[in-house]
Amino acid sequence: MNPALEAAPLGGRGAVLLRGAALIVTMDAQRREIVDGDIVIHGGCIVHVGAPVPVASGTQVIDARGCLVTPGLVNTHHHLYQSMTRAVPGAQDALLFGWLETLYPIWARMGPAEMRVSAMAGLAELALSGCSTSSDHLYLYPNGARLDDTIEAAREIGLRFHPTRGAMSIGRSAGGLPPDSLVEREAAILEDCIRVIDAFHDSAEGAMLRVGIAPCSPFSVSRELMRDAAILARDKGVRLHTHLAENEEDVAYSLERFGCRPGQYAQDLGWTGPDVWHAHCVRLDPAEIALFARTGTCVAHCPCSNCRLGSGIAPVRAMRDAGIGVGLGVDGSASNDQGNLLAEARQAMLLQRAVSGAAAMSAREALEIATLGGAAALGRTDIGRIEAGARGDVAVWDMQGIEAAGSWDLAALLLAGPMRVRDLLVEGRPIVAEGTLVSTPLAPIIDAQRRMARALAG
Numbered sequence: 043m044n045p046a047l048e049a050a051p052l053g054g055r056g057a058v059l060l061r062g063a064a065l066i067v068t069m070d071a072q073r074r075e076i077v078d079g080d081i082v083i084h085g086g087c088i089v090h091v092g093a094p095v096p097v098a099s100g101t102q103v104i105d106a107r108g109c110l111v112t113p114g115l116v117n118t119h120h121h122l123y124q125s126m127t128r129a130v131p132g133a134q135d136a137l138l139f140g141w142l143e144t145l146y147p148i149w150a151r152m153g154p155a156e157m158r159v160s161a162m163a164g165l166a167e168l169a170l171s172g173c174s175t176s177s178d179h180l181y182l183y184p185n186g187a188r189l190d191d192t193i194e195a196a197r198e199i200g201l202r203f204h205p206t207r208g209a210m211s212i213g214r215s216a217g218g219l220p221p222d223s224l225v226e227r228e229a230a231i232l233e234d235c236i237r238v239i240d241a242f243h244d245s246a247e248g249a250m251l252r253v254g255i256a257p258c259s260p261f262s263v264s265r266e267l268m269r270d271a272a273i274l275a276r277d278k279g280v281r282l283h284t285h286l287a288e289n290e291e292d293v294a295y296s297l298e299r300f301g302c303r304p305g306q307y308a309q310d311l312g313w314t315g316p317d318v319w320h321a322h323c324v325r326l327d328p329a330e331i332a333l334f335a336r337t338g339t340c341v342a343h344c345p346c347s348n349c350r351l352g353s354g355i356a357p358v359r360a361m362r363d364a365g366i367g368v369g370l371g372v373d374g375s376a377s378n379d380q381g382n383l384l385a386e387a388r389q390a391m392l393l394q395r396a397v398s399g400a401a402a403m404s405a406r407e408a409l410e411i412a413t414l415g416g417a418a419a420l421g422r423t424d425i426g427r428i429e430a431g432a433r434g435d436v437a438v439w440d441m442q443g444i445e446a447a448g449s450w451d452l453a454a455l456l457l458a459g460p461m462r463v464r465d466l467l468v469e470g471r472p473i474v475a476e477g478t479l480v481s482t483p484l485a486p487i488i489d490a491q492r493r494m495a496r497a498l499a500g
């Protein structure tokens with residue numbers, strides 16, 4: 043290496059230098075953990091990780107001494123509109139189907155403004171927990187709501203966003219679970235999928251927005267819509283997402299209505315493959331785990347929601363051992379009711395230990411699921427790791443506060459804390475700084491969220 047080239051300053055105007063991080067957990071191929079490291083981000087992309095390097099004037103410097111730096115976390119399952127319906131009486135202690143039947147009439151009163159505000163609140167909350175990329179599963183569109191409402195919200199908060207155009211088409215009168223007022227015609231659903239993909243989907247590396255197709259669940263859409271959605275997704279080159287095998291009721295519905303288990307149903311309709319990720323999968327059996335592993339089908343694991351709804355504990359250890367790509371999802375805030383992705387990673391780790399012993403999942407593995415695992419589930423190789431060439435999505439955790447005081451291993455973030463991020467960069471842009479959301483003012487979002495939730499309850 044030419045020493046002059048080696049010493050050429052990096053960065054410059056618009057660039058960011060994270061200086062002197064106590065520890066960088068890179069999640070690169072070697073899983074390197076770098077002590078006293080620097081990171082330079084330029085043009086939205088990480089250009090240097092490691093020893094201090096000279097930087098050009100104009101580079102913004104963030105002092106990361108005393109901090110752990112990880113890749114920004116990746117959330118693979120959410121219903122942002124539900125942030126407005128947390129802890130709803132009558133839905134606090136119900137199983138999935140009863141929970142849904144309580145909430146459907148409330149959700150039916152929402153509209154575009156509620157969708158947008160609720161999405162902003164949910165994304166802000168995620169950002170404060172170190173999440174830089176989130177998917178969303180919006181499957182009901184009451185009173186003129188559109189996927190566009192949540193896309194506007196994500197642009198304002200500044201997170202990388204994978205909204206999915208969800209849908210429900212089988213109402214109660216046709217043997218489904220949702221009220222007829224919340225279901226759509228299948229032709230209209232597919233037309234709107236095409237519209238939002240054409241309008242918003244960006245397949246380029248570093249994309250801030252990718253659209254997926256996501257009929258809600260086998261118990262709220264027809265076989266035909268599941269099949270047609272898969273055909274359309276492949277035609278358009280976008281990903282497929284739905285709820286699958288969430289609990290015993292869900293499996294029983296599949297056996298009774300379709301004469302097969304959820305895995306078979308998914309396979310028959312084109313819903314397996316490396317471009318598919320299913321939420322929950324709590325009740326996958328060994329044959330279904332083998333099917334997902336063989337086909338490259340991914341899973342969004344939602345441990346807090348699964349606990350809250352009493353759905354069970356997903357066999358994540360077996361899934362990972364089989365080679366399935368597993369990411370984490372906070373799931374909607376009507377069933378969590380928090381949107382803290384780091385807390386979700388801790389819960390994932392604890393649940394596998396509760397089932398299979400203390401060695402079942404390390405803190406490092408849970409953090410890997412929250413970063414690289416999530417990136418894989420969303421079909422991305424450009425996020426989820428800190429490495430030259432990856433996007434500039436990083437989370438800075440202050441390890442000098444009370445939560446981490448006395449911690450002997452900073453990389454084991456999930457065993458101690460903190461549970462809130464100090465700084466979050468997405469594409470090198472500050473979203474959270476010194477523990478405060480800086481991309482947009484938070485107080486008006488909270489005010490609007492409170493006001494609208496009160497009106498919904500009224």
Ligand SMILES: [Zn+2]
Nearest residue numbers: 285321373374
């Ligand atoms: Zn869900």
